[in-house]
Amino acid sequence: MSFNLNDALKNRIVIILAILSAILFFSTLSSCGSAMRQKASRDKEMASRLALEERMSKFSQDRSALEEKAKAKEKEAEELKPALETANKALAGERLINQSLKEELDKVVNLKEALENDLKKAKEEIKKLKK
Secondary structure, X not given: OHHXXXXXHHHHHHHHHHHHHHHXXXXXXXXXXXXXXXXXXXXXXXXXXXXXXXHHHHHHHHHXXXXXXXXXXXXXXXXXXXXXXXXXXXXXXXXXXXXXXXXXXXHHHHHHHHHHHHHHHHHHHHHHHHX
């Protein structure tokens, strides 16, 4: 009976160890699956971070290029300012000349009208004298 008791105890120990082995095996499988999911998630996050970094780098380069173009345009505008001011002064002078010429033309038109009126009056007087 001691032999059977010993065998029964050994069988129980083997069963317990088999159950523990199965639990540990499934636990290991679960852990490996979880690790694979975490690795995939981490890889995906790294890929998205790299893509964002590349975009940020590109935007930074584009921004630098645009800033350089803006500075060049500002410099060009500064160089053209004196020419614009000179042109504006010349335009103001031309406007004054045009205004002066318009006033002279108005005076000449008024004199012409006065002369025409005087001529009409003279013609009428000549007609009266002839009658």
